[in-house]
Amino acid sequence: MRKSNAAAVNEQRKMFLGIISTLVFAILMGSFIVYFYESEPNLKGQILFRFGDKLEDSAVSAHWQWQAEGRPERILLVHYNSEGKETDRRPVVMGATGWPGVKHTDDGCRKLWQMLLNQPMEVDGFRVRGDFYEGDTESGEPVSAYCRFGLSSGDYFDYAIYRGDVTYEDE
Structure with missing residues (x-):
């Protein structure tokens, strides 16, 4: 046992x-x-943020071109590829403050992307959302309106309509 x-x-x-x-x-x-x-590494987020940098650069270029041309209602923004060859010319409607004009709708934000980037709204096969946010208002008018461009994974950046700058979700 x-x-x-x-x-x-x-x-x-x-x-x-x-x-x-x-x-x-x-x-x-x-x-x-x-x-x-x-x-x-978050490659999709990094690509989206590069688009944010390009969007801001295009907005600044449009602003200075608007200044140089005597503040017209529209300018012709020229897009170049990485070799420096012209790829496209797009008319850009300018706002009274000298930044590309955006209708206060989600569709207005999507059109802004097309005007400034001349790229499909996608990153690595994933669709980029373009949403309009009114922000603060004074006398019923949005004074800090912005477009938010983002992926379903949560990465996004904001484009300030009346300042022409981009801020990222981690700032």
Whole structure:
């Protein structure tokens, strides 16, 4: 009877060590997965933010061109590729403050993207949303209105309609 008790205790010990080993292995694997998932660069967000930089650069170029041409209602903004060759010319309606004009709608924000970037509203096959936000108002008029361009993953940037600058979600 002693031998069977000792064998049973030995079997329990083996089973306990097996369970502990499996748990330790599962915890280590889970930790590695979380570590590598969180350290993976957010490429879609980085591409979106580069579009934000380009949008701001185009808005500033349009502003200075508007100043140089005597503050007309519209300008002709020329787009170039990375080699410096002209790819497109687009008319840009300018607002009274000298920044590209935006209708106070989501569609107005989408049209702004097209005027200034001449790019489809997508990043790596994912659609970019363009939403209008009124911001603060004075006498019923929005004074800090902005367009928010974002991905469903949560990355976004805001374009200030009356200042022509871009702010990013992590600022």
